[in-house]
Amino acid sequence: MALLQISEPGLSTAPHQHRLAVGIDLGTTNSLVATVRSGLAVVLDDEAGRSLLPSVVRYHPDGKVDVGYTAQSAQNADPHNTVVSVKRFMGRGIADIDDIASLPYRFVDAPGMVQLKTAAGVKSPVEVSAEILRVLRQRAEAAMGGELVGAVITVPAYFDDAQRQATKDAAQLAGLNVLRLLNEPTAAAIAYGLDNGSEGVYAVYDLGGGTFDISILKLSKGVFEVLATNGDSALGGDDFDQRIFCWMLEQGRFAPLSAGDARLLLTKARDAKEALTEHTEVRVTAVLSTGEMMDATLTQAEFNKMTASLVSKTLAPTRKALRDAGLSADEVKGVVMVGGSTRMPCIRQAVADFFKQTPLTNLDPDKVVALGAATQADVLAGNRGGEDWLLLDVIPLSLGLETMGGLTEKVIPRNTTIPTARAQDFTTFKDGQTAMSVHVLQGERELAADCRSLARFELRGIPPMVAGAARIRVTFQVDADGLLSVSAREQSSGVEASVQVKPSYGLGDEEITRMLKDAFTHAKGDMYARALNEQIVDAQGLIAATRAALAEDGALLNAEETAAIEASIADLEKLLAGTDHQAIKRGVEALNAATTEFAQRRMDQNVRRAMAGQKLETFG
C-alpha cells in the first residue's frame, strides 16, 4: 500500500503523478537532500539513519565508484583516487586553484576546467559531483517511492556563471532535472521563512568544516538581493579541532606521534569540542599506541580563550561585507546561522555581540540550506497554493563585455533580478571593419583581464562602412537559473551571431567524452574500412582484367578451363557484395590461381606473335 502525504487544500495529486521534488545542498564537505512531506520540510536519511553524505568520491580501477562514508574512510589509504572537496574545482581551471601543489590529485589541464586522473580514468569535477548527486537522487527516490520531477540545488552566492553551469551539468549527468539553482544563503533564509516575513536586511553567517562565508541579503518585494559576500576559504570547524589538539599535545607531553595516534587525538579533539557545546567542561582521556596516556579537563572558558582568535577571524570578513553593502550592524534585521560549527556557544555569543541580537538557531545548522532548497523545490513543482509567491533571485556578479583597450563594459549590473534581458549598442572601430569579436565577461573589475572570461564569439559579415557607422546590438539574456546567452546583431544588415554561455570549458563534458569515445571506437572501424576498400578496388581490377583477357584470348582455353575461370569470377563478385575484406582477399587469390595457366599461355602466345615473321637475326 502506497504511503501518502497530506497535500495543500485542492492540490491532491493523481495516483502515480505526485510532484516529487527535492532540495539538494551540494556541499564542499557534506551534501544533503531534503523534501517537503505533508507540508513540512525534512532531510532524507540513508538506510543507516544518517542525513549527511560526505562529499567524497573514490574511483576503483575496475570502474566501481564509492561515494560518502566508504569513500571517506579510504581517504588516507588511497588519496590519489579519493576525491574530496570537489566543489572547489567546479568550473575552475588549473590557474584558479592556488594550493594545487599541496593536493594529492593528478590534475590534467583541460580547456576551462581542470580534470583529475583517477584509477578509473580521467574525471572532470562535473562527473565527480554527478556521482554524489546520483547517490542523493537514489536516496530520495527510495524515500519518496517514485521518480523525482526535479530538484533545486544550492550554490554559494559568489559562484560565477561557469561554476553554476558546471553544477547544472553535474545534475543533468546524474539524471536530475534542475528546477532552479539557488544561492545557499538565500536557501537558509527561506528555511527560516524570512521570504514571507517582512522586508529588510539579513545576514547569513555560514561556518562549515573548512570554509567560512558571510552574506548580506536584502529582501524587498519578494526578491532576495545579495548585497555583499565575503569569507575565508580556509577557516572552519577543523581549525577549532586543531586548537584542542595542540592543547592535548601540551597536556600529554607525548613523544612524536604516529599518523594513527594523531588521527586518534584529532577525533578526541572533535568529540571534546562537540561536548563543550552542551557542557561547561569536558574530561579528555586518550591512550596512545605507545602506551602514553593523557587525562585532563578542558573547560569552556579555556576553549573560548584558545579559539578567540579564530572567532575574531570570522568577524573581519563580516565587517567587510557590511561595509561593502554600505550598512552598519544594527541595520541588520536578522542573522541566520548555517553550518555545524555555528553550534559552538562561543560563535553564537560572538555573532550575537557583533549584531546586537540573538541569531536564528532553532533549525539544525547542518540542514538549514537543504531545507530551504526543498521548500523552494516544493513551490516550483507546483505543490503550493497561490499565496506562496515564487522567489526571485539576482545575478551575483555583473555581466558585460570587453571593449577596445581591454576595458569592461557592463551590460547587466549585479543584483539585477532574473530572468532578465538587456541590450546595448556597439559600433565598429575601423573603416571597413567586417567582423567584431565579442568577449563576454563576468565580474566587477574595470579591466577585462581582471574579470572572468565566459565566452568569445565573432560576428562576421558586417557590411563595410566607415568606423562608427555600423550599429551592433548585443543582447544579454539570463534565464531563471542565472545562466546566460548572448547574441549580437548588426542592425542594418541583420547578420547575427550568438552563444549559449557554456564556454568556460569550451565543449560540454558529455560532448568531450562522446568525442573521445567515438575516436577510440572508430579507430578500429576506420582501419577495417580502409582495408576493405583497398581489397574491393584490387578485386574489381582483377575481374575487369580477366574479362578483357577472356574476350581477347578466350580461344586459348578449352570449355572446361573457361568455365573454371568464370566460376572464380562469379565467386569473387559474390564476395564483393559483402564486407569481409579477408574473404575478398582469398577470392582474389583464388581467381589469380585459376588464371595463372591462362596468363602463362597468353604470354607464350604474345611472345610467339611478336617473334613471328622476324628473322632470327633481329633478336640477336
Added chain:
Amino acid sequence: MAVTLSERAAQHVTNFLAKRGKGVGIRLGVRTTGCSGMAYKLEFADEVPEGDEVFVSHGVTVFVDPKSLAYIDGTELDYAREGLNEGFKFNNPNVKNECGCGESFNV
C-alpha cells in the same frame, strides 16, 4: 459511520498542522481516477468545509465529504514507515482490490 486516526497518525497530523501554522484539520476523500477506479485524497483543511461529516480522533478534526464517506467508512488512517519511505496509510475495510501500488482501489 466513522473515520478514525491511529494514535501515531494523529501525532504526525498534529505536528504537521502546528509546523504549518494554520489549518483546522485534515480532509479525507476519494475521487474516481487511477488504475483501479478510485483514489484517496488527503489534504489539509484551512476552513470547515460546508456539508462535510466531521469526526474527531485523538484530538485531530477529520472532515469527509458525504459522497466519499460511503467508500471509506470505517477507515483507520495510520502512519507507517517502509524502508526509507514514510507516510499515511488508509486501512479501508471496503476495499475489494487495489492496484499493485495501492494508490487506487475499488469497492
